[in-house]
Amino acid sequence: MIRDATEADFGAITDIYAHNVLHGTGTFALEPPSQDEMLASFRSFKGMGLPYILAEEDGRILGYAYASPFRTRPGYRYGIEDSIYLAPVAVGRGLGKALLNRLIELCIARGLYTMIAVIGDGENGASIGVHRACGFTVTGTLPRAGFKFGRWLDVVFMTRDLLPPVDMPEGEGWAG
Numbered sequence: 001m002i003r004d005a006t007e008a009d010f011g012a013i014t015d016i017y018a019h020n021v022l023h024g025t026g027t028f029a030l031e032p033p034s035q036d037e038m039l040a041s042f043r044s045f046k047g048m049g050l051p052y053i054l055a056e057e058d059g060r061i062l063g064y065a066y067a068s069p070f071r072t073r074p075g076y077r078y079g080i081e082d083s084i085y086l087a088p089v090a091v092g093r094g095l096g097k098a099l100l101n102r103l104i105e106l107c108i109a110r111g112l113y114t115m116i117a118v119i120g121d122g123e124n125g126a127s128i129g130v131h132r133a134c135g136f137t138v139t140g141t142l143p144r145a146g147f148k149f150g151r152w153l154d155v156v157f158m159t160r161d162l163l164p165p166v167d168m169p170e171g172e173g174w175a176g
Contacts, residue, residue, distance in 0.1 A: 002102045005052045005064055007039060012061035013054065014038045016087050025121035025153055026085070028146040042066075048174045050080065051106035055095045062090035065099035067107050069174050070116045077173030079114040080107060084127070096130045104134060108162045111171040115160045120146060122154030136160040 005013065018032035042052055045068050052066040063086035070081045082103055084096050107115060117131045122141055136158040144152040 001056050002053055002098060003056060005042065005054045005066075007042070009054060009061055009064075010035050010039050010042065013064050016061070016064065016085050019088060020085050025146075025148055026119070026124060026127060028120050028148055028153070030148065041068075049110060050174055051103055051110070053099060053102055053106070055090070055099055062087050062093075063095050063099060065096075065103045067103060067112070067115070067174075070114075074175055077175040078112055078169050079116055080112050080174060081116045081118055084130070091126070096126070097133055100130060100134045104160070104162065110174075111163070111169075112173060113161065113163045113165070113169055115162055117156075117158040117160075119156040119158065120153060122156045124156075128156060128158070131158045131160075134160065 014032070014035040017027075017038065021027055021029045021032045045052055045066055048069070050067040052064070054064040055062045063084065065082060065084040067080040067082055070076050070079045082100060084099055086096055104115060115136075117127070117136055119127045119131070128138070137160070138156060139159045140157040142155040142157070145155040146153040
């Protein structure tokens with residue numbers, strides 16, 4: 001089941017992210033943030049009206065996804081970045097794709113125009129594949145943009161239009 005995340009979910013969400021920080025290259029963080037730091041980000045994104053969702057099975061949180069501003073300057077207000085993190089037991093079960101598809105639906109309903117994936121580690125074929133399957137295209141690569149676990153990591157940018165491009169967007173994007 002995919003549902004909105006709540007503050008009560010942040011023990012599990014923090015644990016999932018900590019595992020990804022300590023064992024993966026999908027994030028360039030080197031130290032896991034505290035639950036309070038994770039909650040502060042959640043509150044900030046929810047305060048902007050951005051979706052923060054999770055996948056749950058039999059009461060166990062298996063992964064989560066959220067939309068955040070791609071950049072914070074107002075000119076970027078119609079574009080958002082997606083983030084998806086899974087628990088180790090959830091990898092390879094299609095939950096990343098299910099979370100991303102739901103996140104896309106929610107962002108379209110919010111009137112956002114472009115979703116941007118910033119994929120840490122250009123060799124992350126699973127994340128690139130999930131994004132491709134959800135309609136994203138590779139729009140650029142930043143070689144050696146990060147360094148983690150003793151090796152250089154490329155960053156792959158992928159984008160997907162959520163709404164047809166227009167000369168003058170309606171609404172205020174994530175800023176309104």
